[in-house]
Amino acid sequence: xxxxxxxxxxxxxxxxxxxxxxxxxxxxxxxxxxxxxxxxxxxxxxxxxxxxxxxxxxxxxxxxxxxxxxxxxxxxxxxxxxxxxxxxxxxxxxxxxxxxxxxxxxxxxxxxxxxxxxxxxxxxxxxxxxxxxxxxxxxxxxxxxxxxxxxxxxxxxxxxxxxxxxxxxxxxxxxxxxxxxxxxxxxxxxxxxxxxxxxxxxxxxxxxxxxxxxxxxxxxxxxxxxxxxxxxxxxxxxxxxxxxxxxxxxxxxxxxxxxxxxxxxxxxxxxxxxxxxxxxxxxxxxxxxxxxxxxxxxxxxxxxxxxxxxxxxxxxx
Amino acid sequence: xxxxxxxxxxxxxxxxxxxxxxxxxxxxxxxxxxxxxxxxxxxxxxxxxxxxxxxxxxxxxxxxxxxxxxxxxxxxxxxxxxxxxxxxxxxxxxxxxxxxxxxxxxxxxxxxxxxxxxxxxxxxxxxxxxxxxxxxxxxxxxxxxxxxxxxxxxxxxxxxxxxxxxxxxxxxxxxxxxxxxxxxxxxxxxxxxxxxxxxxxxxxxxxxxxxxxxxxxxxxxxxxxxxxxxxxxxxxxxxxxxxxxxxxxxxxxxxxxxxxxxxxxxxxxxxxxxxxxxxxxxxxxxxxxxxxxxxxxxxxxxxxxxxxxxxxxxxxxxxxxxxxxxxxxxxxxxxxxxxx
Numbered sequence: 001x002x003x004x005x006x007x008x009x010x011x012x013x014x015x016x017x018x019x020x021x022x023x024x025x026x027x028x029x030x031x032x033x034x035x036x037x038x039x040x041x042x043x044x045x046x047x048x049x050x051x052x053x054x055x056x057x058x059x060x061x062x063x064x065x066x067x068x069x070x071x072x073x074x075x076x077x078x079x080x081x082x083x084x085x086x087x088x089x090x091x092x093x094x095x096x097x098x099x100x101x102x103x104x105x106x107x108x109x110x111x112x113x114x115x116x117x118x119x120x121x122x123x124x125x126x127x128x129x130x131x132x133x134x135x136x137x138x139x140x141x142x143x144x145x146x147x148x149x150x151x152x153x154x155x156x157x158x159x160x161x162x163x164x165x166x167x168x169x170x171x172x173x174x175x176x177x178x179x180x181x182x183x184x185x186x187x188x189x190x191x192x193x194x195x196x197x198x199x200x201x202x203x204x205x206x207x208x209x210x211x212x213x214x215x216x217x218x219x220x221x222x223x224x225x226x227x228x229x230x231x232x233x234x235x236x237x238x239x240x241x242x243x244x245x246x247x248x249x250x251x252x253x254x255x256x257x258x259x260x261x262x263x264x265x266x267x268x269x270x271x272x273x274x275x276x277x278x279x280x281x282x283x284x285x286x287x288x289x290x291x292x293x294x295x296x297x298x299x300x301x302x303x304x305x306x307x308x309x310x311x312x313x314x315x316x317x
Numbered sequence: 318x319x320x321x322x323x324x325x326x327x328x329x330x331x332x333x334x335x336x337x338x339x340x341x342x343x344x345x346x347x348x349x350x351x352x353x354x355x356x357x358x359x360x361x362x363x364x365x366x367x368x369x370x371x372x373x374x375x376x377x378x379x380x381x382x383x384x385x386x387x388x389x390x391x392x393x394x395x396x397x398x399x400x401x402x403x404x405x406x407x408x409x410x411x412x413x414x415x416x417x418x419x420x421x422x423x424x425x426x427x428x429x430x431x432x433x434x435x436x437x438x439x440x441x442x443x444x445x446x447x448x449x450x451x452x453x454x455x456x457x458x459x460x461x462x463x464x465x466x467x468x469x470x471x472x473x474x475x476x477x478x479x480x481x482x483x484x485x486x487x488x489x490x491x492x493x494x495x496x497x498x499x500x501x502x503x504x505x506x507x508x509x510x511x512x513x514x515x516x517x518x519x520x521x522x523x524x525x526x527x528x529x530x531x532x533x534x535x536x537x538x539x540x541x542x543x544x545x546x547x548x549x550x551x552x553x554x555x556x557x558x559x560x561x562x563x564x565x566x567x568x569x570x571x572x573x574x575x576x577x578x579x580x581x582x583x584x585x586x587x588x589x590x591x592x593x594x595x596x597x598x599x600x601x602x603x604x605x606x607x608x609x610x611x612x613x614x615x616x617x618x619x620x621x622x623x624x625x626x627x628x629x630x631x632x633x634x635x636x637x638x639x640x641x642x643x644x645x646x647x648x649x650x651x652x653x654x655x656x657x
Contacts, residue, residue, distance in 0.1 A: 210418065211413060211415060211418040211419045212419055212420055212421040214370075214375060214413070214419070215411075215413060215419045215420065215421075215481070215484070216421070216432065217375055217405065218373060218375060218405055218406065218410075218411040218413075219405065219406045219432055219484060219487070219488070220402050220403065220404075220407055220433070220436035220437055220488060221402075221432055221433075221436045222402065222436070223398065223402075225432070229421075229424070229432070233421075233423060233424075234421065234422075234423055237423070307423065308422070308423050309422070309423060309468040309470070310422055310423075310468070310470045
């Protein structure tokens with residue numbers, strides 16, 4: 001297992017290098033002058049020139065890339081053009097909020113998908129199945145921003161149960177953290193929940209038809225135990241993959257949701273960086289998203305082997 | 318004779334399909350006595366597996382089951398799920414065809430045997446472990462303690478089927494239903510499994526229902542044989558009688574299609590195995606009259622196409638032997654009977 005993990009890690013590094021080349025190349029192609037954007041049109045030429053030199057923007061492009069990478073591996077992603085803070089500290093500042101939202105959303109998604117998908121698989125072509133199919137269609141079709149606004153209108157406005165926006169760190173005020181998290185987590189989780197519902201349905205249906213489920217029933221096991229240990233347990237294995245992809249997507253920032261709820265996450269940071277042509281921050285953020293995807297995929301693959309003993313990775317032996 | 322432990326009477330099973338009801342079992346009756354072996358023989362789709370699943374309520378919701386089946390004198394058909402659950406495993410144990418797919422690939426052997434033990438009584442973890450190891454030893458798996466931790470894919474096909482049998486034995490059933498239990502196995506392993514089940518039957522005094530399409534297996538182990546065609550019993554009788562004097566044209570066809578290893582005839586004659594033309598009927602559109610008549614080599618009676626022949630005693634048989642054919646008396650000794 002550890003050799004497999006190491007090999008996967010090495011592959012990940014290669015992918016990461018490729019991603020960083022791409023990210024860097026795209027930044028070069030984007031029109032606009034970051035220094036001009038940072039200083040404004042009226043800045044005096046000397047300050048302008050000084051900042052360009054300090055940022056290394058007059059060096060040849062390959063050299064800029066090498067410099068950037070050399071610093072990046074040490075955790076130094078440069079300094080924001082806009083605020084002057086280091087990119088790393090800007091990103092780390094946003095991580096807890098993003099992590100809260102992503103985990104909250106995936107919990108919401110699973111709370112929707114597992115019961116609803118299972119119920120519809122157990123009663124195919126019955127009302128509950130139609131309801132599940134209809135609501136997952138709706139969940140996929142409803143735009144995040146609209147759902148967010150509606151939730152705010154109802155639960156923050158009319159009912160006044162929950163705050164309409166903002167974020168409270170978990171370490172400062174757990175209750176406040178949860179209060180602030182609920183609406184954005186639902187907003188971000190609904191579409192993932194809709195995707196996962198369909199997936200759980202087909203996975204459970206397939207699992208239900210397996211011979212070993214019949215064996216379990218023939219043993220005299222209670223229906224609930226058969227469902228838990230022979231149907232859901234086996235349906236869970238493929239669910240991990242799809243759930244992992246959803247989690248990675250949520251972790252790399254749900255820009256719209258963060259905007260609607262004024263949530264200080266990574267998506268917002270990246271968006272602001274695009275707006276202000278803050279290249280170092282944007283590069284750092286995109287690279288981080290790539291890292292998140294790679295890590296989640298790695299964890300999913302390793303979890304697979306734990307969930308299904310038939311899967312052993314060749315290089316592990 | 319003692320009272321039957323399992324008695325099936327006029328069992329009907331139909332599946333609701335878009336094309337209309339698929340009548341898969343059409344009035345099946347048989348009796349199984351304690352310690353005896355009943356073989357249910359037929360082609361794929363003749364309704365043999367469906368009947369056994371129907372007894373325990375293991376068919377999907379699209380199945381309509383009618384008729385009667387009593388286990389130990391108590392009716393099974395129409396009982397509640399919870400009442401049937403108590404019979405499953407503890408009263409009637411089942412062994413299925415493919416031991417790879419019939420075991421859960423992601424749970425250990427111990428866990429899967431343990432589930433069968435826990436389904437009917439409270440057992441401690443230690444109790445499960447020692448009892449599961451005992452069961453594995455009983456079904457002839459060496460180094461049982463180590464095997465408990467194995468997953469199905471780590472075992473050979475024969476081992477897996479032994480685990481299935483251990484699971485079926487866990488509830489101490491009075492009846493064991495072996496549904497094509499040796500079909501997926503190598504011939505040598507097949508023989509070992511047959512021997513194992515015979516031994517367990519002797520030790521536990523179980524009645525065994527052996528569902529198979531393999532007449533070679535039947536000849537070796539059965540006391541009594543039921544031949545099924547299109548969901549009906551077309552012939553039944555004691556094994557020697559049925560093999561020696563097959564009365565129904567279908568049974569004769571089956572036996573004629575069976576190669577005989579110690580056939581004294583010269584090689585050329587031996588190759589002349591008879592085959593039965595045609596396919597079993599579509600259960601949605603069963604032919605009127607005798608379901609076998611479109612394929613029957615001797616149909617000549619006008620009644621064949623209009624009137625299902627009743628299961629009646631075969632003329633001239635000393636022991637219990639019944640067949641559902643208007644030609645039950647005209648054919649013996651048959652070609653197939655000759656060959657044996």
